[in-house]
Amino acid sequence: MYKIIEKIFTFLYPIFRKWGLGSTFASYLSLVLNILVLCLISYLIYLVFRFVLVKVMAIIARNTKTRFDDILVANKTEKYIAHLIPLLFIYKAVPIILDRFEYWESVFGKLVGVYIVLLLLWIIRTIFSSLRDYLKLKPRYSDKPIDSFIQVIMIVFWLFGLTVIVSKIFDINQNELLTILGAVSAVIILVFRDTILGFVASVQVAINDMVRIGDWITMERYGADGDVIEINLATVKVRNFDNTTTTIPTYSLISDSFRNWRGMLNSDGRRIKRHVLIKTGSIRFLNDTELENLKKIELISAYIDTRKAEINKYNLAHNIDKSVPVNGRNMTNFGVFRKYITEYLHQHPGLNKEMIMLCRQLQATSQGIPLEIYAFSYDKRFENYEYIMADIFDHIIASVGYFDLEIYELPTEKSIASSGI
Template identity: 55%
Template sequence: MLNIKHFLYDFFIDKGLSKNTSEYLNMLGLLIALAMIAFAVDYVTKRLLWRFSSSVAKRTKTNFDNILISNKLPRNVAHIIPLLILIEFVPQVFSDFEFTQDIIEKTLKVITIILTLQIIRSLLSSVKDYLKTLPSYKDKPIDSYVQVFMIFAWLLGFFSIIAIVTGVSFLEFATTLGAASAVIILIFKDTILGFVASIQVSINDMVRIGDWITFEKYGADGEVTEINLATVKVQNWDKTITTIPTYALISDSFKNWRGMLSSGGRRIKRSVIVKVSTIKFLEPEDIAKLKKIQLVTNYIERKEIEINKYNVEHGADKSVLINGINLTNFGVFRKYLQTYIENHSAINKNMTLMVRQLEPTTQGIPMEIYAFSKDQRWENYEFIIGDIFDHVLAAVNYFDLEIYELDLGK
């Protein structure tokens, strides 16, 4: 092995510097040179590995090597060579400073463990992403398997780091930990649950800071402001703060509105209940009156032709209105609402849009509007709903229909 312990020491002594000063300057010079070499080797190695892996990926038919590159495996592997150089020569650089040498060597061992975990994570992520491209594995819980393995890997790495920092051998540390595990689990139960939950939340991207979540069990309905090991803080829309245990995010059901916010629309699902007694077949004079409503003029004229043709072909006796097929005020009203919603400027036309009749109730028949507003902001969303249903409630009378109202005097 190349000996560089006192590479510059004799030079500084010859210049008349003291022994102590020469040792410091020798260490500083060697440290700068070693750092520059390590950075240069790291840069060159990364470039060479990237070019080599990219070249191999272009020639092969499988996309596994492409996935390895996208998960940064070559870049992580490239750090191994400069790390080995540092491990080899750092003891010599700090040979005259035993305390500092011990700290630096422990630091390098910790970095080695972290780098190993990074390589393992890149490799497992690549395997996971590759298996997901195969039809036979698409419905398999691959994410869970990888997560469990990585949790054990990180725990093993964490315990190894503690063993290195404390100077205790890993076997002795593991033995001591095993004996005290029951007490540790009892004392730190919530912390351990929160730790596992925070890993799951992070890996599965279940909740982010800034997400709007609704958690009925804890009375939370607002924006996530903080996520830590033990708790998740939610600022509700009434400006109160709700604190939720982190592990509750994986043990209980909650609603995350992020998908709605990123979808380009916010759902409107509201109905009015129409009295059954006001629903009727349309007489010719009723049809003439409704034709004046521009949104349904074309619809009524088209349906009139179809209905007359059908009734003539089937010899329907129209002296009794129920014979044959007929228009109803309820059906025309439904078509009117459908056309009205389709022409409303605040409605997203690229998402589900319909007006439907729901199952009759003891109060009447619900007529539901199901659509999505373009604006997801709460105050604007409520204004859009109010604007739509103001119009709906006012339009009912034009179709000789009535909305159900509970009469408490009866």
């Protein structure tokens, strides 16, 4: 192949000399024409190999059962390989074209060599990314930290690639370069420890898209709760909601846990998750008279009729003795209250009806039974979110008495005096 390339790019100069052109002018003219020919041939090689590789990979992907080749196609691996082949051709042709221009031969040869190394690293990255996506489809690897393994492997490849690039640019033997780096690495790590940690953290934060400027984050260890206003090599600045500024070491973002609220802000609602404690002693069965009174509440009128009919049908079918309320099936004031709150939530204009909406009973505690609201507000702005949540719980607290329920609270001096204790 080298002889073919040599024949292509060396025949012009002798022709120009035979035509009587000077040596310098013939050299420059042949150089310009050879560069044009090189660009044309390289582009044709690229088009041919891209067409062939894309077609071949598409055929293989369609006719094989494995999904790995489909993922390779999705990651455009064959297109990057198609870029590599004309680059190799250029790399072989540069010393021949620039044979009479030693300085430019060295410069362009190094630049093309560096580009080839970077392109090889990118092809390796797409292959490993495809392998990662493929393994994630396998149930046996679904709980494995595949991303971490791939990142470690790619770091090794990038370090090796960088040593190749440095040795190529400065004409240093790679083994000598590795020896020098090993000798000074201990000193570098000791002197620039914080800078290195910050740099590594900055790269990981950027690659994994952990934090962006403008994100609302919470990091309790540093007292940070606000918007990120600056990310640099050593620190991340957060403007808290009280207008104070907290400075967090960048490395802490990958070594410690923090909460990023971006997902909530980008979602369709902000979660409301709060409960009130209902006194256990206030929960009881309801009799017919009480049910008739509760039917006046419009939101649960139809529910009480339907539920009461179902319970009566069951009790009659099983000959239940209803002289004792605990026998058979019954309705409780707490159950009816939960249904009322559920209906109230569905009627509330500030809640997103397309997301989860629950009024649920949690595990009983020594202070009572928690009644929790789990829903999402349309408006995610802090002040409006707090208003919506307060409005819901204002209603819950005010309506508890209509169902003869009580909310638990610690005894006060007034309550103790009124009880006569």
